[in-house]
Amino acid sequence: MLLDDRLEVAVEEGKREAVRLVQDLCRQPSVSAQNLGVKECSRLLESMMKDAGLETRIITDHGGQPIVYGERIVDDAKRTLLFYDHYDVQPPEPLDEWKSDPFSGEVRDGFLFARGASDNKGNIVARLQALKILLQVYGKLPSNVKFLAEGEEEVGSPFLHKFVEANMELLRADGCMWEGASSDAKDRPVIALGAKGLIYIELRVKGPKVDMHSSYSTLIENPAWRLVEALSALRDDQGRVLVDGFYDDVEQPSVEELEYLEKMPFDEERLLKKDYGVDRFVHGLSGLDAKREYFYGPTCNIAGINSGYTGAGSKTVLPKKAFAKIDLRMVPKQDPQKILASVKKHVESKGFADFQFLVESSYEAARTPMSDPFVRIVESSAKEIYGVNPVIHPSMAGSGPMYLFVNRLRIPTASIGIGHFGSKIHAPNENIRLEDLYKGIRYMVRFMQTMGNQW
């Protein structure tokens, strides 16, 4: 099913502008982990929101990076749609693996490459362009729109809860469109209805006060060894987390959810070989088991580890310090604070009471039920625009501050976006396909029409 002709023409005529806007937004670095360019990017985004017809403001009184907020209230609207996005990006490192500058937004063969192209700047542009086109063609939007874009999602949204708690009324809405998603390996659009919780910890351990000649290792404890031992003690030899109570609150999927999972397409072959070059999943998981683990399983991941000499060749050193960055992802009902306390206790009990814990982020999981009417609208619009049945994921495998909207504000929330299976979010050569950008604009137009007019 196509959009109204005038809308189709407007999308067509706006293609070049859409690409330019993604480039403009990506060319402004906004690496929250490194506090690089974030404020500059908030101002750029505000001007783009204004240009899309929103009344905007930049909010900073919650602390942390600026929130860019825009809204457009329609006199006779029945419904209110809230967009949640973020304009910050992951660090671009390792830089030497990018084929073009991560902040150049280079277009090659119909792809646009940039840190943030898919996660989440391309989606922001698709959404703003949809608003602009609807206003341009009809002079009004089909529903009230509230657009919230934060600047530190990639470091765990440490201040967003303050903003949300102080603005419950402002943010009231009938449905929340989450930051985005990527189509699957067979190019079916994906709708995600939840997010895992997250604790991100940096574990630090100190050794002697200077790097020493490694010949002293008969006498002096090496902090790298201690870190390796502490990490190793977090899991058994099957990779199961040994922290007390870690799995206690993990809910197994219901019979209905398992039935949906069973049917859900999941292209293991492509995931394993073509895109990621691995031979097998952990424990040889496949089929329903792999899907269940992916959507319903908690994780404990080493995101980074470093100690001593890591340059070329050899250096015989007993390092003075070591650190690891760990992320644990949680499913609904698991309490991040309880698990954090349990991890600390576990590490202490193994003889590592002197380790420092730096908690970089911590938040709960969230899920909107598949049966929610809002989900039906997201789904039916996708079927119309993409011409295939979308795949509904009960949750993202990733995380985000969705719990603030779902658990606190009680807004049904779903995520759909312009990424594709090879978008490489969080990795070198992140990209979007330009065709997905254009289709994403059409989708958002259709979705807003359906939400405003048929719900």
Add this chain to the structure above:
Amino acid sequence: MLLDDRLEVAVEEGKREAVRLVQDLCRQPSVSAQNLGVKECSRLLESMMKDAGLETRIITDHGGQPIVYGERIVDDAKRTLLFYDHYDVQPPEPLDEWKSDPFSGEVRDGFLFARGASDNKGNIVARLQALKILLQVYGKLPSNVKFLAEGEEEVGSPFLHKFVEANMELLRADGCMWEGASSDAKDRPVIALGAKGLIYIELRVKGPKVDMHSSYSTLIENPAWRLVEALSALRDDQGRVLVDGFYDDVEQPSVEELEYLEKMPFDEERLLKKDYGVDRFVHGLSGLDAKREYFYGPTCNIAGINSGYTGAGSKTVLPKKAFAKIDLRMVPKQDPQKILASVKKHVESKGFADFQFLVESSYEAARTPMSDPFVRIVESSAKEIYGVNPVIHPSMAGSGPMYLFVNRLRIPTASIGIGHFGSKIHAPNENIRLEDLYKGIRYMVRFMQTMGNQW
């Protein structure tokens, strides 16, 4: 006991020149691990050797970095002394912990700071200056002198064995003065009579073909986890190496050696608190036990480990690769090749058969008996010049290619030098005290006289 007046005057008058030569040599970087400036340094050293009265040549046909060789044959000499030194240095990293440029040779408060100042360039200068002064005052040397300086000791002397095996006759000598040593915490000169063996391995493990979003860690194995588990499997929870046969060939010290060890001064308090800021030795070792472990124990050390994101803040990544640099130090009778094979087998047997092993260096341990007449000369000269009984270490705790000289060429070998307890070799702010440099020149003059005239 003082040197002959004319010698004392020559040492005194040559002080400024000696400092300048150390600076010149240190200002020429020669980081073998990074192949930085090594060849340039070999040419500089050759010119210094010539200036000290040696007939020189630069040898490269063994492969690897140039060997700078100099000699001076005396018509009626009874004895031949061989010097072993190296003009390469450890990498200077971490650079931000140096108070002055590691290649500046800055002098502050009577200390000269530079990478290589103590290990081993300052010693080279002390030895060459002693030759120069003896020639200046007497017109001849008290013994034949052969001076070998290699350019890749810090990366495990990978080619030196080829040179030595091809030049057994050239290198024939009655005693070998090894590269150097540092005085102990109470400023007693240290004479070391051996070196531990070494295997330096880089362990590499691959994961998915790109860095992935860490949400995939339910399904895809993380190479950082696998590395941590493989390393952890190398030792038990007491730090004892679990590799099959690792301790089989370790010889315990004899009764006589234990008696010497018992009396040997070993300033634990200073080592622990003042210089290295640690509270205790591993397992609470102290006294004889600590000394035995230090001189007679093998080691397994993590010199470096790296994977994933190690920058500021957080990044949730499942890394595509991980590596660790491991050094194992061995004592006499332990066979590096046998142990390397055993480490590989161990790692394989634990489920890590896909790990890559890059062996950066591998050599045997060596020891000269305390009763050797050459050791008496080294010791008595030290007592005369330093005015205290030197401390004799049965071995360095560190390593070097001494086995080529002791085990192959059968030359008694001892090490004494101009370092002090706080010289920070292999660490930031490596330094020597200028007074030690001057005294080191006087010592070498005295030692050569004793060796040539009284043996």
